[in-house]
Amino acid sequence: MRPLLVGFALIGMGLAAPAIVAQKVELSVDASKVGAKIDRNIFGQFAEHLGHGVYEGIWVSPDSTIPNTRGIRNDVVAALKAIRVPNVRWPGGCFADEYHWRNGIGSPRTVTLNPNWGGVIEPNSFGTHEFMDFLEQIGAEAYVSVNVGSGTPREAAEWLEYLTAAQATTLAKERAANGHPGPYRIGFLGIGNESWDCGGNMTPDYYLSQLEIYSRFVRNFNPAQQDKQQMLKIAVGPGGGEPRWTEWTEAIMKAYRQHSWSWDINGLSMHSYTVGHWPPSFTSTGFGETEYSQILKFTLAMEDLISKHSAIMDKYDPEKKVSLVVDEWGAWYAPLPGSNPGFLVQQNSLRDAILAALNLNIFARHAERVRGANIAQMINVLQSMIMTDKEKMVLTPTYYVFKMYLPFQDSTFVPVAFDAGSYSHGDITLPRVDAIAAKDGAGKLWLAVTNLDPNQPIEVEASLAGVTANSAAGEILTAAKVDSVNTFESPTTVVPKPVSAKVQGGKLILKLEPKSVTVVSVER
Numbered sequence: 055m056r057p058l059l060v061g062f063a064l065i066g067m068g069l070a071a072p073a074i075v076a077q078k079v080e081l082s083v084d085a086s087k088v089g090a091k092i093d094r095n096i097f098g099q100f101a102e103h104l105g106h107g108v109y110e111g112i113w114v115s116p117d118s119t120i121p122n123t124r125g126i127r128n129d130v131v132a133a134l135k136a137i138r139v140p141n142v143r144w145p146g147g148c149f150a151d152e153y154h155w156r157n158g159i160g161s162p163r164t165v166t167l168n169p170n171w172g173g174v175i176e177p178n179s180f181g182t183h184e185f186m187d188f189l190e191q192i193g194a195e196a197y198v199s200v201n202v203g204s205g206t207p208r209e210a211a212e213w214l215e216y217l218t219a220a221q222a223t224t225l226a227k228e229r230a231a232n233g234h235p236g237p238y239r240i241g242f243l244g245i246g247n248e249s250w251d252c253g254g255n256m257t258p259d260y261y262l263s264q265l266e267i268y269s270r271f272v273r274n275f276n277p278a279q280q281d282k283q284q285m286l287k288i289a290v291g292p293g294g295g296e297p298r299w300t301e302w303t304e305a306i307m308k309a310y311r312q313h314s315w316s317w318d319i320n321g322l323s324m325h326s327y328t329v330g331h332w333p334p335s336f337t338s339t340g341f342g343e344t345e346y347s348q349i350l351k352f353t354l355a356m357e358d359l360i361s362k363h364s365a366i367m368d369k370y371d372p373e374k375k376v377s378l379v380v381d382e383w384g385a386w387y388a389p390l391p392g393s394n395p396g397f398l399v400q401q402n403s404l405r406d407a408i409l410a411a412l413n414l415n416i417f418a419r420h421a422e423r424v425r426g427a428n429i430a431q432m433i434n435v436l437q438s439m440i441m442t443d444k445e446k447m448v449l450t451p452t453y454y455v456f457k458m459y460l461p462f463q464d465s466t467f468v469p470v471a472f473d474a475g476s477y478s479h480g481d482i483t484l485p486r487v488d489a490i491a492a493k494d495g496a497g498k499l500w501l502a503v504t505n506l507d508p509n510q511p512i513e514v515e516a517s518l519a520g521v522t523a524n525s526a527a528g529e530i531l532t533a534a535k536v537d538s539v540n541t542f543e544s545p546t547t548v549v550p551k552p553v554s555a556k557v558q559g560g561k562l563i564l565k566l567e568p569k570s571v572t573v574v575s576v577e578r
C-alpha cells in the first residue's frame with residue numbers, strides 16, 4: 055500500500071503551500087485479539103558504580119546540603135517513583151565482577167579503587183544497605199549481580215545469606231546489627247556480567263562450569279520467596295549477533311535443556327548498545343539528520359538480534375520458561391568534551407527518546423520471550439533518565455518516554471497491523487512509523503505511535519475493532535530539532551504535551567508531528 059498524502063493547513067493568502075504534507079498511515083487494531091503480557095520489568099533500570107551514576111546521582115551522604123533521606127537524594131527518588139521503576143540492576147556491569155560486598159557494609163568502609171571506570175577512589179559508602187534503602191524509597195525490586203569473575207561461590211553465597219536469611223545465623227545477626235533485622239527481598243540474581251569479556255574472558259564451557267556452581271549454592275533464604283515470588287537467576291548471555299555469541303547462547307541453552315535438578319536458570323541476559331562503531335564516536339549533541347537516521351538504523355537492529363537469540367532459545371526451551379533479559383541497552387555516544395572519558399557522560403536528546411520508544415516497542419512485540427530489560431544507565435551515565443549537577447537535576451527526553459509508557463507496564467499486548475511506509479535520508483531508509491497497542495488491567499486500550507520522519511507529520515487513520523471508541527487522549531513528545539535536549543538552564547525543551555483525537559467515520563484520526571512519540575488511550 056502506498057502512503058497517501060494529506061495536505062496540512064498551510065494555505066495562506068489564497069496560495070497553496072504544499073511543502074509540508076502529512077503522510078497518511080492506515081493502522082488497524084483488533085482489541086479482542088490479545089497476546090502475551092508485557093512484563094513491567096522491561097522498564098528496568100541499571101545503576102553501576104560508574105562516574106556519577108551512584109555517587110552524586112543517588113548518593114550524596116546524610117550530611118549533604120542537597121535534600122536527602124539517609125543520604126539518598128529526594129529529588130531523584132521523587133522522579134524515579136513517578137516512572138514506577140520495576141527493578142534496578144546493581145552494582146554493575148563490569149564493576150560487579152570486581153565488587154566485594156563486605157567492603158560496603160558496616161563501619162568504617164573499606165576504600166578501594168574502580169579500575170574499570172576512570173581508576174577513581176571507590177569509597178564503598180553506597181553498599182548493600184544503602185542500595186536496598188534506595189529501592190525501598192523508589193518502590194523497586196533488587197536485581198543484584200554477583201561477582202563471578204574475581205569472587206568465589208562462597209562470597210556470593212554469603213552475600214545472599216546476609217541479605218535473605220530470616221533465622222538467626224551469624225550473617226543475619228550482622229545484617230540486623232547493621233540496621234536491618236528482617237530479610238531483604240531479592241527479585242533477580244545476575245550470575246556474572248559479560249563473562250566473555252570484562253567479566254573474565256571465559257569460554258562458554260568455562261562459564262557454564264561456574265554458572266552451575268553459583269546457581270546451586272547462591273541461595274535465597276527469604277521465607278517469602280520460597281514457593282512464590284522466587285528469585286529469578288539470570289545467566290550471562292550474548293553481547294551481539296556474531297558467531298561467538300550465537301555459540302554462547304547455544305551452549306547455555308543446550309546445558310539448560312539437559313540440566314539436572316541441582317541447578318537452574320530463569321533468564322538469559324543479552325547486552326546490546328546502539329553505538330555504531332567502537333569506540334563510540336557519534337556525538338550526543340550538535341548533530342543533524344544524517345546522524346539521526348544512522349543511529350535509528352543501528353538501533354532497529356535490536357529486532358534481528360532478539361529474533362536470532364530467541365530462535366536459539368526456542369530450540370532448547372520451546373515452553374519459553376527462560377526469559378531473555380536485555381539487561382544493558384541504550385545509546386552509547388562519545389564522552390561529552392571536558393568530561394572524564396571513564397565516566398561515560400553524554401547528553402540525551404529527542405533522538406534518544408525516539409530510540410527508547412523503538413526499543414520498548416521491539417521488547418513488547420517479543421513479550422513472550424523478553425520479560426526483562428534494563429536501560430543503561432539510570433542517572434548521569436550513557437542513556438540516562440536523569441542528569442544531576444550538585445543540587446540541580448534535569449529529566450531527559452528518555453525519562454519522558456518511560457513516563458508516557460507507564461500504561462504498558464504489565465499490560466496485555468494487542469497486535470497492530472499497519473503499513474509503516476518509509477522515510478529516507480541519503481542512503482538510509484527507515485520505516486516511517488512504528489506502533490504498538492496493549493490493554494491495561496482495567497481493559498482500556500492504549501496505542502503508542504512513533505513518527506520517525508523528522509520532516510513530515512503523519513495522519514494515522516486507525517480502525518479499531520473489539521472496543522467502543524469515540525476519542526483518544528494522551529501525550530506527544532517532540533521538539534524543534536532532532537538534537538533538542540533538556541539542560542539545567544532549560545529543562546523543558548523536550549517535554550510531553552497533551553494530544554487528543556476523535557473518531558470520524560468509524561476511524562480514529564491522530565495527527566502526529568514529525569520526529570515524535572505519542573501515547574494515547576482509547577476512550578468510549
Ligand code: AHR
Pocket residue numbers: 102146147148149247248252382430431436
Ligand atoms: O554500561 C557500561 C558497561 O557496558 C558495563 O559495565 C558493561 O557490562 C558493558 O560493557
